[in-house]
Amino acid sequence: MGRTICIVSQKGGVGKTITAVNLAAALASAGQRTLLIDCDPQGSATASVGIHDIKTGQAFQRAFQETDLAAEVIAHSCLELLKVIPAPLEIMQNDAIPISMVGKERFLHALLARFRTDFDYIIIDTAAAPASFLAVNAIITSDSVLIPLQCELLAFQSLRHTLRTLICIKKKHHLKIKLAGVLLTMYDRGEDISERIVRSARKHIRHRLFETVIPRSTQLRESASFGRPLVVQNAASSGAQGYFQLTKEILAKGKG
Ligand SMILES: Nc1ncnc2c1ncn2[C@@H]1O[C@H](COP(=O)(O)OP(=O)(O)OP(=O)(O)O)[C@@H](O)[C@H]1O
Numbered sequence: 001m002g003r004t005i006c007i008v009s010q011k012g013g014v015g016k017t018i019t020a021v022n023l024a025a026a027l028a029s030a031g032q033r034t035l036l037i038d039c040d041p042q043g044s045a046t047a048s049v050g051i052h053d054i055k056t057g058q059a060f061q062r063a064f065q066e067t068d069l070a071a072e073v074i075a076h077s078c079l080e081l082l083k084v085i086p087a088p089l090e091i092m093q094n095d096a097i098p099i100s101m102v103g104k105e106r107f108l109h110a111l112l113a114r115f116r117t118d119f120d121y122i123i124i125d126t127a128a129a130p131a132s133f134l135a136v137n138a139i140i141t142s143d144s145v146l147i148p149l150q151c152e153l154l155a156f157q158s159l160r161h162t163l164r165t166l167i168c169i170k171k172k173h174h175l176k177i178k179l180a181g182v183l184l185t186m187y188d189r190g191e192d193i194s195e196r197i198v199r200s201a202r203k204h205i206r207h208r209l210f211e212t213v214i215p216r217s218t219q220l221r222e223s224a225s226f227g228r229p230l231v232v233q234n235a236a237s238s239g240a241q242g243y244f245q246l247t248k249e250i251l252a253k254g255k256g
């Protein structure tokens with residue numbers, strides 16, 4: 001039964017997509033049958049794994065209305081064990097669709113019921129809007145949530161906002177979802193703010209924190225344009241090594 005981890009943060013640009021894509025690819029490289037789901041209509045995770053054909057994303061979108069399309073929504077990636085459900089690209093732009101979606105926050109949960117046993121891990125990328133329709137679908141169907149925390153000023157304020165929103169969604173939908181962990185991202189060794197955020201996180205939220213800290217890396221930043229996650233493109237790089245370490249932590253501790 002696939003363990004489902006949703007990557008969530010109320011703040012934009014904190015490393016949700018990079019984390020979703022590299023964690024999913026690293027899990028697949030470690031022999032885990034993995035499904036990456038792009039629940040951000042911007043489709044960054046979809047593009048990051050080299051899928052530019054929008055047909056499957058359209059199937060995901062249509063599946064909201066025609067539930068028989070389950071098999072058509074899954075695409076292949078550059079890794080045999082990594083499958084992808086690309087973003088439903090136009091879902092938020094089409095005014096007609098949201099009205100017909102009222103009450104369908106459990107759509108993704110119902111869709112995944114057909115695939116869950118085919119995967120060991122399901123990783124879901126979301127947009128920086130946890131209360132949005134697609135993100136709520138993602139949260140409802142997940143066992144746990146991973147929150148990236150960028151090493152920057154006001155990081156803890158955005159963490160508080162994200163946790164508050166998650167608690168509201170959890171209560172409203174009676175969920176058992178757990179916190180897989182908070183992941184420090186874009187850490188610059190020696191930089192004052194980065195060091196302060198890491199020290200502070202280790203002091204105040206140590207038990208909720210992944211030990212892994214993802215470094216700021218130019219190669220990670222550039223990797224979206226390769227159409228292949230950095231863990232595939234350059235496994236020896238520091239950014240890829242960070243995500244391999246996170247993957248080991250998740251596998252070893254059963255986090256997620
Ligand atoms: N560890 C890192 N080192 C350097 N650049 C990074 C790192 N992680 C992410 N980035 C870059 O920061 C930007 C934001 O990352 P990403 O797209 O993963 O964030 P996001 O939280 O998914 O953003 P959004 O909220 O817009 O979806 C991207 O340009 C990405 O390449």
Ligand SMILES: [Mg+2]
Binds near residue numbers: 040127
């Ligand atoms: Mg993103």
